[in-house]
Amino acid sequence: MILHVVSVSGGKDSAATLLLAMSRFRRDRVVPIFCDTGNEHEAVYEYLDYLERALDIQIHRLRASFDDEIAAKRMFIARDQRQRRDKSGRRLRWSNKAKRRALAVLHPTGNPFLDLCLWKGRFPSRKAQFCTEELKTKPAVLFQLGLVDQGHTVVSWQGVRRDESPARANALKFERIGPRMFAFRPLVEWSAAQVFDHCAQAGIQPNPLYLQGCSRVGCMPCINVGKDELRQISARWPEHVERIAQWELLVGQACKRGFSTMLSDGHEAADRREIFADLNIYARVEWAKTSRGGKQYDLLADLIEPTACASAYGLCE
Ligand code: SF4
Numbered sequence: 680m681i682l683h684v685v686s687v688s689g690g691k692d693s694a695a696t697l698l699l700a701m702s703r704f705r706r707d708r709v710v711p712i713f714c715d716t717g718n719e720h721e722a723v724y725e726y727l728d729y730l731e732r733a734l735d736i737q738i739h740r741l742r743a744s745f746d747d748e749i750a751a752k753r754m755f756i757a758r759d760q761r762q763r764r765d766k767s768g769r770r771l772r773w774s775n776k777a778k779r780r781a782l783a784v785l786h787p788t789g790n791p792f793l794d795l796c797l798w799k800g801r802f803p804s805r806k807a808q809f810c811t812e813e814l815k816t817k818p819a820v821l822f823q824l825g826l827v828d829q830g831h832t833v834v835s836w837q838g839v840r841r842d843e844s845p846a847r848a849n850a851l852k853f854e855r856i857g858p859r860m861f862a863f864r865p866l867v868e869w870s871a872a873q874v875f876d877h878c879a880q881a882g883i884q885p886n887p888l889y890l891q892g893c894s895r896v897g898c899m900p901c902i903n904v905g906k907d908e909l910r911q912i913s914a915r916w917p918e919h920v921e922r923i924a925q926w927e928l929l930v931g932q933a934c935k936r937g938f939s940t941m942l943s944d945g946h947e948a949a950d951r952r953e954i955f956a957d958l959n960i961y962a963r964v965e966w967a968k969t970s971r972g973g974k975q976y977d978l979l980a981d982l983i984e985p986t987a988c989a990s991a992y993g994l995c996e
Pocket of ligand 1 (some may be wrong): 900903
């Protein structure tokens with residue numbers, strides 16, 4: 680049987696893609712999936728529930744697990760007796776103090792994003808964006824391979840548009856990605872406005888996050904969050920900033936150097952306390968309130984009205 684697996688993110692493009700798939704194929708051939716990073720805004724989960732009710736379809740929730748990796752890392756740290764030193768002469772071996780600190784927190788929490796960072800001993804970054812691969816791509820591919828193993832042919836529907844970013848400018852509409860696996864991107868030539876129109880015509884509401892200043896729906900925050908969006912997040916959802924602050928402390932304990940920050944930008948200081956002081960999430964939020972060079976506070980920044988619509992798509996018009 681040919682199954683149409685639709686990757687649903689909680690955003691507009693994937694909602695439109697799901698609508699297209701359901702308009703063309705029988706319900707039992709359409710398999711929506713959602714890769715839950717664990718770093719989502721609660722509105723995303725509520726929106727998935729809404730889509731399920733509105734479209735009378737089940738969305739399969741996929742969550743990566745790093746239990747085995749964390750167990751292996753615990754074993755490695757506990758038994759680490761390396762005598763070698765790195766290029767700068769520092770010992771590679773975990774010190775006993777660092778071992779005690781890391782082993783105290785290195786336990787699976789059940790949250791995919793946090794467990795991934797605990798395992799890696801760091802947050803993902805622009806240069807090492809392993810979150811997408813580990814939290815989204817791998818769970819989706821494993822799910823689809825499972826369907827192929829059951830004898831199905833899988834068409835993976837992806838809500839990608841070429842005008843989203845330079846990286847997607849050459850996205851193909853259809854391609855073979857493996858034995859009995861194909862990718863189909865029906866929206867490659869669509870604009871954002873067409874996507875919203877398509878959902879509206881089908882009677883499907885957009886995710887409310889678009890009405891509250893988000894230009895994209897995904898991790899809250901994404902490691903690639905921009906200055907304005909971070910400012911919006913801190914004004915509207917300070918509890919998510921607080922959550923990231925707690926994660927930074929936990930991940931910092933799990934890593935050898937003793938600190939880790941989510942929004943790093945290549946700090947050059949040698950003193951780790953200085954780096955953490957400058958780059959922790961609260962410091963980044965303060966930076967996000969500054970204008971241009973980052974020194975001068977934008978006096979309007981504190982006047983963001985949390986209930987006002989700041990949609991980048993003008994959805995309140
Ligand atoms: S949305 Fe951002 S933080 Fe989340 S998986 Fe993608 S790149 Fe990583």
